[in-house]
Each structure stands twice: as structure tokens, then as C-alpha cells.
Amino acid sequence: MSGRPGPKSADEVRLMRRAGLVVAQALEAVVAQVHPGVTTRELDAVAAAVIAGAGASPSFLGYGADEDRPGFPGVLCLSVGEEVVHGIPGERELRDGDLLSVDCGAIVDGWHGDAAVSVVVGADEPPADVVGLVETTRTALWHGIAALRPGGRIGDVAVAVEQAVRAAGSYGIVDDYVGHGIGTAMHEDPDVPNRLPSGPLARLRGRGGRVVPGTVLAVEPMLTLGAPETHELDDGWTAVTDDGSLACHFEHTVAVTPGGLWVLTAADGGEAALGALGAPYAPL
Incomplete structure (x- = not known):
């Protein structure tokens, strides 16, 4: 991890909102083009055009480059079916009923935004278990x-995510990939898990670092229809479920402000969804 972990100033959060809005626009444009027969490379090109048109740059393209590999080869992570995260765009054509995760990051003036959505491709009436997983x-x-x-x-966060999942049914909560701090680097401290370790003491509410105004986090639960264990494919990026079960991924970048929350990658700042849960919406 690099960048400057820790609370961001009000001006820095406002810069991150600009990046977040680019991500929101790119995701909206990509989802609008999802249909049977489109390739993941074509969807990647849609996001690339939106990001470039906004004067931003992609967070993912070239990410992780070192002397052993050139870095991630796409603007988006596009993960299909049993792929959990980090799917590489290519010539794969989407099919009716596929479950697709679209993960996007953008940089504006050195600050990142990061968000993901999952959609079912084409199907008028997706299977109930897939609909349940997505919702x-x-x-x-x-x-x-x-x-x-x-x-x-x-x-x-971990307590709330797990409680929501367990109330809905029996789903796998992926442990191998978690949320994270975000700022001038896409991944900063702290990690943001989606469930707490098992055991009566480990599961006590209040575990982990303190949240303060200026905290900016990417919250990103990943669930499966089966077991939560994953492994990485030989491409060095794509993570898939061990048991071949479908996986789903949603993510937003959110800032904690003195008065509440501002979801930087939601077009409305999270006002509607936060209001429905009784959480304070407090943009800067």
C-alpha cells in the first residue's frame, strides 16, 4: 500500500467526490451496454471512453506492475459467473442469464474513486436464487x-454486512478479498472485512480501528451461492470460487463527515439508500 492512509481533509474529500462521480458515470454507461453477445473488451472500451472524456485516468490499468509482470491489462475488472473479482476484459461474449460484476476505478487530480455493481445479463426472469444473491x-x-x-x-461494517447476509439466507461471504481505505492510492489501510472471525470474543461489536471524520473507505461485500473459498487462475488476476458457485460483488467509496456519510461513488451521494436505513446523509 502507498498513498497517505488516514483521515482526509474536507477539500480532499471533495476531490475524491469528483473521482467518484466519474466512476458512477462510467458504471452507468457500461451497464447500459450490457446485453447478450457483447464482449467484455467492448464494455471495457465504454468505460475507457467515459473516463478519458472526463479528463480522468483509470485506476486499474497497469495496477500491480512490477519487474515480473506488466500490471492489470484492463480499465475494468469484469467478472462473470463463478469469477469473484479481477476478471480480465477480453473476447468473451456475454450470454443471456450470465451474472456479471463490473468493478471500476478512476483518478482525478491524484485521488481515487472505486465502485462495483453486479447485473444479470439479458434475462427477463432470472432464477430466484440469482436474484436473491444480487439483492x-x-x-x-x-x-x-x-x-x-x-x-x-x-x-x-463487518458486523452489519454479516447480519444482513445471514438474515437473507445461506450465502458464502468471501474472506480472501475485503474493502479498504482509499485516497491517493487505490488501496490504503485499513482493511475493511465483511465478517468478523468466529468465536464469542472475536465477534464482539467494536472490533477494529476507530472511525473519525475524514475516514474514506471502499466497502465491498462479495457473496457466493456456495462456499466462500476462492483461488486465483493462471492469469495471475482472476479469482474464482473453489466450488464453481456463482459470485456477486457490490462496492462504493464512502466518506465519513462530521455530520454523517457521503457516498462518493453514488450519483446522489447515497441520499436515498442512506435515508431508507435511517443513516445520516451529510455531503460537504
Whole structure:
């Protein structure tokens, strides 16, 4: 991790909102083009055009480059079916009924935004279990976000996500990939888990670092229809479920402000979803 972990100033949060809005626009444009027969490379090109047109740059393209590999080869992570995260755009054509995760990051003036959505491709009536997976993951995301507040703990997110998931049914909560701090680097401290370790003491609410105004986090639950274990494919990026079960991923970048929450990658700042949960919407 690099960048400057820790609270951001009001001006820095406003810069991150600009990046967040670019991400929101790119995701909206990509989802509008999702249909059977489109390739993941074509969807990647849609996001690239939106990001470039906004005068921003992609967070993911070239990410992780070192002397052993050139870095991630796409603007988006596009993960299909049993792919959990970090799917590489290519010539794969989407099919009717596929479950697709679209993960996007953008940089404006050195500051990152990061968000993801999952959609079912084309199908007029997706299977009930797939619909349940998507809705549960989305709901868990917003419950996790709504648990953030000045004076709280990072572990409150994990508690809220897991409670929302368990109330909805039996889903796998992926442990291998978690949320994170974000700022001038896409990944900063702290990690933001989606469930707490098992055991009566480990699961106590209040686990983890303190949340203060200026805390900016990417909250991102990933659920499966089966077991939560994953492994990485030989491409060095794509993570898939061990048991081949479908996976789903939602994410937003959220700032904790003195008065509440500002979801930087939501077009409305999170006002509607936060209001529905009774959480304070407090843009700067």
C-alpha cells in the first residue's frame, strides 16, 4: 500500500467526490451496454471512453506492475459467473442469464474513486436464487455503509454486512478479498472485512480501528451461492470460487463527515439508500 492512509481533509474529500462521480458515470454507461453477445473488451472500451472524456485516468490499468509482470491489462475488472473479482476484459461474449460484476476505478487530480455493481445479463426472469444473491449483496453493502459513524469502529461494517447476509439466507461471504481505505492510492489501510472471525470474543461489536471524520473507505461485500473459498487462475488476476458457485460483488467509496456519510461513488451521494436505513446523509 502507498498513498497517505488516514483521515482526509474536507477539500480532499471533495476531490475524491469528483473521482467518484466519474466512476458512477462510467458504471452507468457500461451497464447500459450490457446485453447478450457483447464482449467484455467492448464494455471495457465504454468505460475507457467515459473516463478519458472526463479528463480522468483509470485506476486499474497497469495496477500491480512490477519487474515480473506488466500490471492489470484492463480499465475494468469484469467478472462473470463463478469469477469473484479481477476478471480480465477480453473476447468473451456475454450470454443471456450470465451474472456479471463490473468493478471500476478512476483518478482525478491524484485521488481515487472505486465502485462495483453486479447485473444479470439479458434475462427477463432470472432464477430466484440469482436474484436473491444480487439483492442480498446490494443490501449488505448499504447496511455496511450505514454502520459507519464518527466514533465507531471499522468492525461495525463487518458486523452489519454479516447480519444482513445471514438474515437473507445461506450465502458464502468471501474472506480472501475485503474493502479498504482509499485516497491517493487505490488501496490504503485499513482493511475493511465483511465478517468478523468466529468465536464469542472475536465477534464482539467494536472490533477494529476507530472511525473519525475524514475516514474514506471502499466497502465491498462479495457473496457466493456456495462456499466462500476462492483461488486465483493462471492469469495471475482472476479469482474464482473453489466450488464453481456463482459470485456477486457490490462496492462504493464512502466518506465519513462530521455530520454523517457521503457516498462518493453514488450519483446522489447515497441520499436515498442512506435515508431508507435511517443513516445520516451529510455531503460537504
